[in-house]
Amino acid sequence: MILSDLLDGYRVETLTGDRDRPVSALCDDSRKVVPDSLFFAVKGARTDGNRYIPDAIKRGARVVVSEQNHKPSGDYTFVKVQDIHDAMAFLADRFYGHPSGSFGLVGITGTNGKTTTAYLIYQMLRLLGKKTGLIGTINYIIGDTVMKATLTTPTAIQFQRLLDRMREASMEYVVTEVSSHALDQRRVEYSDFDVAVFTNLSRDHLDYHGDMDSYFRAKERLFLELNPLRAVINMDDSYGNRLLDSLKEKETDIIGYGLSLSADLYAVDISTGTWGTEFGLYYQGHFYSRVKSRLLGIVNIYNMLAAIGSMIALGFDLKDILALCESLNPAEGRMEIINEGQPYTVVVDYAHTPDALEKLLETLRGLGGKRLITLFGCGGDRDRGKRPLMGEIASGLSDYVFITSDNPRTEKPQLIVEDIVKGIRSDNYTVVLDRREAIFRAVEFCNPGDILVVAGKGHEDYQEINGKRIPFDDRNTVRQAIKHRLKRTFQ
Structure with a gap:
């Protein structure tokens, strides 16, 4: 060119x-x-x-x-x-021939729920026979080609290159997570979004954005600056309502979702358990059906509603959409149950913000286990202010807490833990800095009927320590710990 x-x-x-x-x-x-x-x-x-x-x-x-x-x-x-950043986005879009105009593009933003919502929409479209690509925190998927993701939202050049490959592979739809960093750095600028989804907003990335208002303004760009045709917004979130106010002067078609009866799309008569969730679904004041899902907890009902709303916004028939819900799987490392035949429940989740951890623990509390045991840490070189908040939440909602390392990066793990402990007002915790040892000790601590949640890293298969990524997978380590205990039990 x-x-x-x-x-x-x-x-x-x-x-x-x-x-x-x-x-x-x-x-x-x-x-x-x-x-x-x-x-x-x-x-x-x-x-x-x-x-x-x-x-x-x-x-x-x-x-x-x-x-x-x-x-x-x-x-x-x-x-x-x-x-x-703007120049890079413009020239990348121009260089690759504006690929976003060749398929339906769905963007999901918010603090929590992006990965699960994106994966649910991706599955729904595939189950309806649509050729669909996915760009997200875990993987980039083009047809049958799966690539491990490097960033939640790639750089502007990488993003347009991926969209170009999607077009070459004749994708009919592309579903992408859109991070606040990506929006602030204009990585998805000049792309044509058919649907934009707002899940929620709570404390995260303040080391980058500085304050919650700047964080919200970055998220808001997807709706105000990129001009999607349709928006799907969580009406139970205070920032979702603020976004609705911002959109009053725009011509965007909006579907509001939530548990409130004032939403366009809402859930009632909710049942939850270790088997999943079930709820009644209303849209525009009309009851449609009971919806069953394998996904755990209230948080995933919100994710389901966001996905269903997105499919409606794309023009699919609601009855066809609801017929798919029971077949949908959770995303990797998102409330993922690890079952090796043990008499207690172990869940691995990516929750790494105060709000996400609180919602996760409240969900697991509602599943009826005997004790709730939480293992978590906080990332280094990130917002220090959230560490005591997460310590307070974990201690307050758990029967016992194992505090350990997450991705310490260039910080000393002991100093990160000291920040976490500042928020704890009881003695229901222990510190085990080595994450592998902490997981083995937490599994040993479980009694029949207990629920253990290993939080913070989810799908990640590494620990980032002093600038190096060392292979480490919570899910594999949990399996090893359970098998080790079971083997000893039956010897």
């Missing part, structure tokens, strides 16, 4: 050099530059891409885009822009 065609219609501050250069690829990592690449020099929180311009040129980049002033010294074109 020619640079002048890429830039057509986009305002740049300055352009120095040949504007008719061919562009063979887009890169924001100098190590991935190929001949005739366009290199985006992005200044991030940890590294400044402007430092790597010489390396990018050496590797064959012939166009450099940056927010900073730069005097080209060599055979390349320099483009200065006001917002590097």
Whole structure:
């Protein structure tokens, strides 16, 4: 593609050099530059891409885009822009030929429930015979090709490249999680969203956004700036109602969901257990049917409602949608029950925010176990303010708590634990810094009828310690611990 065609219609501050250069690829990592690449020099929180311009040129980049002033010294074109993230999104969408216009695109944002909601919509579409792709926290799926995800929402270049591959594979729908970081950094800008979903908002990522208002403003962009045709919004969430107020002047079609009778789509007469959930479903004041689901707890009723609302927004018949619900599976590491024949229940979940942990423990409390035992930690190099809150929640809602390491990253695990313990007002806890040892000890602690929840990491298959990702999987470790105890019991 020619640079002048890429830039057509986009305002740049300055352009120095040949504007008719061919562009063979887009890169924001100098190590991935190929001949005739366009290199985006992005200044991030940890590294400044402007430092790597010489390396990018050496590797064959012939166009450099940056927010900073730069005097080209060599055979390349320099483009200065006001917002590097916006420019990257615009040029990536243009380079790949606006792939989002070729299929139905559903975006899900919110603090909790994105992964499960996205996976439910993905399953529903597949069960209805639609070729569907998925971009999310766990995997990127294109037809039968499954790739492990690197980010909840990829960079703008990766996102458009994935959408381009979806188009090449003739996907009819693509379902994507949309993180607040992605929205703040314009990664999904210039894409055509048919449906946008808001699940909820609670404390998370304040190390990045600074405060809840900025966090909400980032989420709000999906609805106000990207102009989806239809929106599906949780009306039981205070920020969901704030979003509804923001949309009053827009022409967006809205489906509100929740447990409130004022919602367009709501659930009544709810039953829950270790077998799943069941509820009566109303839409626009009319009762449709009882809905059965394998997914556990009230939180997953919200996720089911969000998914059902999204399918309605896409134009599918509600009766056809409801016929699928009993066949749907939970996402990996989301209230996932680990069963090796033990006389107690073990659940692995990704809950890593105060709100998610509270809802998880309230759900498990309602399942009728004898004791509720919680194992969790908090991530390093992240919002320290949530640590004592999570300690207070875990201690208050559990009979016993094992506090351990999560992903300490560059922090000392002991210091993270000390922050957690500041919120605990009782002595119903123990600290075991080694996560594997903590899981084995927690499993040994269980009596018949107890419920043990291992929270924080869910589907993750690593621990991040001092800049390295060390293989570690809660689910596999739980299985090993259960088998070890069962083997000893029967010897």
